[in-house]
Amino acid sequence: MGSSTINVTLKVWRQKNAETKGEFETYPINNVSTDMSFLEALDTVNEQLLQQGKEPIAFDHDCREGICGMCGAMVDGIAHGPDKAVTLCQTHMRSFHNGDTIVVEPWRAKAFPIIKDLVTDRSAFDKIIASGGYVSVSTGGVPDANAILIPKKDADLAMDAAACIGCGACVASCPNASAMLFVSAKISHLSHLPQGQVERKERAKRMIQTMDDLGFGNCSNHRECEAVCPKEIKLENIATMNREFASSLF
Amino acid sequence: MTILSSVFGSSVGKKFIVGITGLAICLFVLMHFLGNLNLLIGKEAFLDYAKNLHALPGFVAIELLFASAFLVHIAMTIKLIFENKAARPVDYAVKKSAGVKTLGSATTMITGIYLLLFLVFHLLNIKFAIIPSIDTIPTAIAGVTPNVYEVISYSFKNLGLVLFYIGGAVCVGIHISHGFQSSFQSLGLNSPKYMPLLRTISNLFGVLVAIGYTVISVFMFIVANMKGATL
Numbered sequence: 391m392g393s394s395t396i397n398v399t400l401k402v403w404r405q406k407n408a409e410t411k412g413e414f415e416t417y418p419i420n421n422v423s424t425d426m427s428f429l430e431a432l433d434t435v436n437e438q439l440l441q442q443g444k445e446p447i448a449f450d451h452d453c454r455e456g457i458c459g460m461c462g463a464m465v466d467g468i469a470h471g472p473d474k475a476v477t478l479c480q481t482h483m484r485s486f487h488n489g490d491t492i493v494v495e496p497w498r499a500k501a502f503p504i505i506k507d508l509v510t511d512r513s514a515f516d517k518i519i520a521s522g523g524y525v526s527v528s529t530g531g532v533p534d535a536n537a538i539l540i541p542k543k544d545a546d547l548a549m550d551a552a553a554c555i556g557c558g559a560c561v562a563s564c565p566n567a568s569a570m571l572f573v574s575a576k577i578s579h580l581s582h583l584p585q586g587q588v589e590r591k592e593r594a595k596r597m598i599q600t601m602d603d604l605g606f607g608n609c610s611n612h613r614e615c616e617a618v619c620p621k622e623i624k625l626e627n628i629a630t631m632n633r634e635f636a637s638s639l640f
Numbered sequence: 641m642t643i644l645s646s647v648f649g650s651s652v653g654k655k656f657i658v659g660i661t662g663l664a665i666c667l668f669v670l671m672h673f674l675g676n677l678n679l680l681i682g683k684e685a686f687l688d689y690a691k692n693l694h695a696l697p698g699f700v701a702i703e704l705l706f707a708s709a710f711l712v713h714i715a716m717t718i719k720l721i722f723e724n725k726a727a728r729p730v731d732y733a734v735k736k737s738a739g740v741k742t743l744g745s746a747t748t749m750i751t752g753i754y755l756l757l758f759l760v761f762h763l764l765n766i767k768f769a770i771i772p773s774i775d776t777i778p779t780a781i782a783g784v785t786p787n788v789y790e791v792i793s794y795s796f797k798n799l800g801l802v803l804f805y806i807g808g809a810v811c812v813g814i815h816i817s818h819g820f821q822s823s824f825q826s827l828g829l830n831s832p833k834y835m836p837l838l839r840t841i842s843n844l845f846g847v848l849v850a851i852g853y854t855v856i857s858v859f860m861f862i863v864a865n866m867k868g869a870t871l
């Protein structure tokens with residue numbers, strides 16, 4: 391695929407800190423290579439801003455390979471942008487057209503307060519993990535493969551759920567700002583594995599409780615989370631979590 | 641913590657409650673619809689049906705059970721609407737669906753509000769015969785207590801009321817198209833294999849009640865306005 395260049399305008403949410411009111415600022419960028427990633431386009435804007443002596447746009451990123459879960463923003467109203475199953479760092483400018491105006495906003499949820507510009511505080515996810523997303527059986531050193539036999543079906547389900555990188559796109563895209571896709575991925579990941587059985591009931595209870603306490607909304611099965619998830623975490627995990635919750639009651 | 645308080649106090653538990661009461665309401669809507677089909681046959685058939693229904697053993701208990709399903713469903717969803725609003729205090733300037741939005745899922749709140757108003761009116765209209773006042777019905781003026789068929793056909797003379805009923809029919813259909821399949825997901829009864837089928841059934845169910853109730857409403861409007869209609 392030949393690369394070309396396009397001219398686009400970014401309308402980016404700028405907010406000094408959690409206390410101040412933010413607003414959109416408009417940045418035209420010319421001759422953007424369509425091979426650039428979205429974050430590289432933001433880098434380009436930031437270089438211009440620095441040259442002008444202005445404050446660059448703050449945004450989270452780390453691996454830029456779609457594996458760490460640090461990046462993410464609402465791009466034209468869709469979490470991680472228009473492409474399916476990719477993070478923002480893996481969204482490329484070829485997904486846009488010459489002359490496009492692209493609106494970029496941070497994740498918006500009470501549980502994810504804005505720190506600055508596009509950076510939100512997602513430590514709520516860490517608190518949920520700390521409340522139950524672990525196993526406390528000593529697993530020792532690296533065990534031999536197949537030392538613990540796990541049926542292929544369970545291993546696959548656990549592996550699929552474990553693919554979650556905790557980026558927060560599910561919360562961001564949910565009309566109710568619910569964290570159920572994330573929490574259910576973690577619960578169902580461990581509940582499918584033998585090592586996860588010890589705390590199984592307590593885990594479901596505690597993680598759901600923590601999620602509720604942190605002010606996330608309630609899932610009403612809109613399925614927006616599944617549609618934007620860069621790791622294609624399936625909605626079935628939420629059904630699994632609901633079953634785990636039901637069995638934790640007794 | 642007792643089971644009940646864990647259920648009512650948890651987001652997943654609240655999903656269960658909305659789901660279970662929703663399914664109960666779906667069952668009610670279906671039975672109510674099948675019963676109302678008797679209106680298409682005629683006055684005698686409908687009055688017979690109404691009589692037999694009320695003579696069923698435990699009718700009042702079943703009625704109360706369904707009434708509480710409605711009340712809990714309404715109260716819980718209103719609570720959830722406020723909680724969900726609080727979970728995103730600042731809205732997006734631009735928000736799009738990633739392509740999975742359905743008419744049902746996008747409008748649950750709007751159809752729900754309409755249905756709540758509709759339910760209140762429908763009860764006052766037919767069940768309790770308060771609006772319009774039962775005393776204004778011709779048979780009542782003649783000194784005979786009107787039966788339920790007379791209450792219906794008297795009310796359905798009014799075009800405005802019929803349109804409101806058709807609105808209710810459309811809303812209940814749209815609401816069910818999302819709600820029916822959604823209840824199964826909420827109760828954890830979800831499998832990738834059967835979900836597409838369940839969605840289709842849910843949509844057909846919605847279309848059936850929307851069209852069915854509309855047909856009944858239009859039919860009753862015509863019957864009630866026919867010259868010499870027996871009231």
Ligand code: FES
Pocket residue numbers: 450451452453454455456457458459460461462477478479480
């Ligand atoms: S920066 Fe690591 S996933 Fe995007």
